[in-house]
Amino acid sequence: MLKGNQGEPTMLISVDQINQYHNDGFLIVENLLTDQEVSDFLNHESKPKPEDWQKGLRTHTTDPQWQYLATHPNITGITRQLLNDDSQIVQSMYLNKKPDGGQGIAIHQDTLYIKNEPNTLMACWVAMDDTDPENGGLCVVPGSHLKGLQSANKNLNSSEHVSWETDYEMQDQNGQQWTERLHSFEMDDVEPDEILKLTVPRGGGVFFTGLTIHGSYANRSLDRIRRAFAIHYVKNGTWVFRTDIQELTPSLR
16 A cells, blocks of 8 residues: 555555556556445435536536545555656546436547647546446557547447537637637547457446547446446646646645
8 A cells, every 4th residue: 555645545556557557558446446435425426416516527626525536545546656646637527327228428539628738648437336338338449549649530429429519718838729629529440349348346447548549338238327437637737728627636635
């Protein structure tokens, strides 16, 4: 175990695991959260929220339960080992995929959505249920991050994936501003046999780079929900261009 900045124990991963992350672009780590921690979050989400409560990409800055997960010492401790530096939280997401057809997110690279400089973006996707291919668990393309940013187009609206399009305000380090239209990307030229469908137990997580091609398919289970919590991080000193998530927060408690 390592110690966080307030003496909290954090997981220590091996050199082999760090090498696997850099070679494959992802790493599965079990038992990031205890069963009680998962239950506490799900119970929190099931309760009615105050009138001024707003769910968005920065809910970790206003909701203590979201902040607890986004700054969890097991998650941020591993993030620190993989980045070899402290990190800042960019955004957080709760992904609730209902049984019998709940749609997934098309196969994409996160850097397409979160332009940053230098590109240090990474994510941790935490399973809040036992997840597998049947109930729409996470998919990755191993080694895809080594090819850099690849071509993509807007995905077609289908029973598998959500389709959307939104304008975002951007700003660079010099204050130059512009608007950029983003949409639900789907990578070109990815063959089905390249996609690895993961099985991740409740409380476990997947760490992956901002260039790792990943996504998920619809929940085909008739009776099993698939819930996940995802946090995106960048290394200290990284510039994020989208103004809606430009105000970063420290990942250490």
